[in-house]
Amino acid sequence: MSWFDSFRRPPAEPLPALTRGRALACIPRKNSMVREQRQENGLIRLTYPMAARPFIAGLARKLGKNTRPTLKRLDLDEMGTFVWERIDGHRPVQGLVDEFRAVYGVHSREAEVAMSTFLRDLGRRGLIGMDEAQPGRDI
Amino acid sequence: MTTTFHPPPCTPSSDRVLAWNGIRIAYPQSWEVTGIRDRYLMLEDREGPALDLRWEVHDGAGKYGADLDQLARKLQKSGLSIRPPDHFPIKWQSPAAWHTDPDATPVPFVWSATPQGRDCIGCLLRFPLPGVTAVLRIHRDPTPANLSRAAGIISSLKIFPEQGPVPWKIYDIAYSVPPLFRLSSFSLQPGHYRFIHAGKGVQLLYDRIGPASIVLQNSSLREWTARFHGLKKSSDFDADKEQESTHSILWSTSRKRDPVPPSGLARFFRGARRWRGAVWIPPGKNMILAVTLSAASLPSDHLFHEVCSSYVLV
Numbered sequence: 501m502s503w504f505d506s507f508r509r510p511p512a513e514p515l516p517a518l519t520r521g522r523a524l525a526c527i528p529r530k531n532s533m534v535r536e537q538r539q540e541n542g543l544i545r546l547t548y549p550m551a552a553r554p555f556i557a558g559l560a561r562k563l564g565k566n567t568r569p570t571l572k573r574l575d576l577d578e579m580g581t582f583v584w585e586r587i588d589g590h591r592p593v594q595g596l597v598d599e600f601r602a603v604y605g606v607h608s609r610e611a612e613v614a615m616s617t618f619l620r621d622l623g624r625r626g627l628i629g630m631d632e633a634q635p636g637r638d639i
Numbered sequence: 640m641t642t643t644f645h646p647p648p649c650t651p652s653s654d655r656v657l658a659w660n661g662i663r664i665a666y667p668q669s670w671e672v673t674g675i676r677d678r679y680l681m682l683e684d685r686e687g688p689a690l691d692l693r694w695e696v697h698d699g700a701g702k703y704g705a706d707l708d709q710l711a712r713k714l715q716k717s718g719l720s721i722r723p724p725d726h727f728p729i730k731w732q733s734p735a736a737w738h739t740d741p742d743a744t745p746v747p748f749v750w751s752a753t754p755q756g757r758d759c760i761g762c763l764l765r766f767p768l769p770g771v772t773a774v775l776r777i778h779r780d781p782t783p784a785n786l787s788r789a790a791g792i793i794s795s796l797k798i799f800p801e802q803g804p805v806p807w808k809i810y811d812i813a814y815s816v817p818p819l820f821r822l823s824s825f826s827l828q829p830g831h832y833r834f835i836h837a838g839k840g841v842q843l844l845y846d847r848i849g850p851a852s853i854v855l856q857n858s859s860l861r862e863w864t865a866r867f868h869g870l871k872k873s874s875d876f877d878a879d880k881e882q883e884s885t886h887s888i889l890w891s892t893s894r895k896r897d898p899v900p901p902s903g904l905a906r907f908f909r910g911a912r913r914w915r916g917a918v919w920i921p922p923g924k925n926m927i928l929a930v931t932l933s934a935a936s937l938p939s940d941h942l943f944h945e946v947c948s949s950y951v952l953v
Contacts, residue, residue: 520673521685578853604850605925606829607811609671614829 524594524612526630528587528619534627536584544581546574548627574625579604583618587628593619654795658808660822662694662773665795667788672809677822687778690792694773710748710763710774721750724760724781731786738794742768745793750776760786762793769800807834808953812847812928815949817942830854841934845950849926860927864888864918868931887919891937913937917947924952 535547549569552560560567576584582603586596593615601611622628654665657672659680666682670689674681679693711721724747730736737745746763761776775793779785799805805816810827816836823837832847848854848867855863861876870876870890877889892914916931930947932938 517687519685519687520671520683524685604853606850609673609810610829612671617829 522632523616524597525592526632527589527592528596528622528628528630529589530587531627531629539575542581543578544576544584546576546584546627547571548574548625550626572625574627579614580618583615593630656808658799658806658813660807661696661769661771661799661801661805662692663795663797663799663806663808664692664792666690666792675809675825675827689779690775690777692773692775692796694771697770697772714750714774719750719752720756721748721761724749727760727781727786728783731781731790737762737790739764740766740797742766743796749781760789762789764793764796766798769798771798773798811926811952812845813949813951813953814845814946816843817946841932841938843946844929844931844933846929846931847926847952848929851920851925851927854927860886860918860920861888863927864890864916864929867918867929868892868914868916886922887917889917891915911935915943917943921952926952928952 531548533549537545537547539545548571550572551557551569552567557567579600583596583600586599597608597611597615600606600615601608604611606614619628619630623630654667655670656663656665657680658664659675660678664680667684670682670684672680673683674691678695680691681688682690714721724732727747727749731747734745734747737747739745744765744767746765748761748763749758750761751758758781759776759778760781761774764773764775765771766773773796775789775796777785777789777792779789801819801821803818805818805820807814807816810832812832817838820836820838820841820843823835823842825834826832830849832845834845836843836845858866864870865875868890870892872892875890875892877891893911894914912933912935914931914933915937916929918927918929920927928950930943930950932943932946937943
């Protein structure tokens with residue numbers, strides 16, 4: 501080991517692997533900042549604030565522009581509405597998968613993949629968070 | 640020391656059956672198929688990877704035969720270390736203990752992802768008659784229970800040469816492919832599975848689309864079929880064979896476009912192709928099944944109906 505190595509940042513601790521079982525036991529929770537509105541066709545429209553990226557926000561501040569987060573809208577389809585209505589802070593992902601499978605008659609693995617893709621998309625937009633802890637706790 | 644033992648039966652009643660690209664295997668109910676490639680399968684339980692299986696089809700002696708050293712050298716490149724199962728219980732060191740197909744040569748081994756990693760069990764299997772070599776790895780410690788389960792799975796492994804009809808069963812669909820058709824490509828997206836098999840000048844497509852209640856919305860199956868397959872004329876539909884009561888549509892047409900365009904020069908030298916298709920919703924199910932056959936001159940109706948009747952939801 502050279503003296504230079506002592507200046508190097510130690511390698512980051514690897515995150516514990518999230519097994520399929522643990523991922524299915526996670527509980528999705530809605531972001532309290534999200535407003536939901538039922539439309540005439542029965543589907544849900546979500547409205548949520550989206551903050552600008554720090555660089556853009558800083559630039560806007562310098563230029564004296566409005567830096568308040570903009571409001572985004574997301575229209576859910578029938579299956580998205582079905583899942584969103586069932587995210588109650590108590591049901592784990594596995595529970596959502598089981599209900600989805602029972603109602604739409606799809607295969608369990610297909611329901612699992614569709615659900616994880618949908619929840620990942622909601623998470624990326626900041627509409628939900630995933631919790632491995634006890635049910636019923638607010639985020 | 641005696642080496643008699645009885646591995647647990649791997650029957651379809653207690654286990655799930657998977658048939659994919661010429662092999663069939665039974666696996667426990669709690670496992671799920673999570674990785675699929677042409678000749679590779681990964682199965683997981685809730686704790687993580689449980690089993691993976693890769694196989695090669697070859698003529699004559701094969702690429703690595705039944706030689707463990709050759710396999711070890713081949714897999715070493717991917718960072719895996721493989722060695723003989725010296726510290727297995729003595730009965731499991733005997734190839735006969737794995738109860739494989741009588742024609743197969745099993746070679747049990749121990750493998751680990753890193754030289755200091757956890758030891759797991761595996762088995763190299765060579766089927767000389769159809770010319771298939773399979774490597775099956777169980778991602779579990781070599782405890783007697785896991786060895787017994789591994790032996791049960793390995794004993795269920797069966798090979799189907801493509802000279803005969805090949806059964807396919809993956810997730811909730813099952814069908815039988817006529818002899819001499821090979822898997823050309825596949826896609827498994829939630830809501831749409833597609834498998835394309837190619838024979839001599841013939842393409843065979845299997846689609847499974849759903850949920851039907853969502854896909855169809857307010858349109859009829861006929862309208863949806865016309866949109867999905869790009870059918871513009873009503874004469875494309877077999878009016879006399881259309882059976883609205885069982886939700887099935889038969890159609891046939893002629894056009895230049897292939898379901899899957901050929902590559903290279905072939906695309907410039909092709910004439911019109913005949914297409915024949917069937918679309919139906921199995922009774923009591925919420926899925927649409929579709930079979931499409933495309934060829935310069937279509938094979939007999941008998942073959943088409945045989946293909947359709949073997950395609951089921953399970």
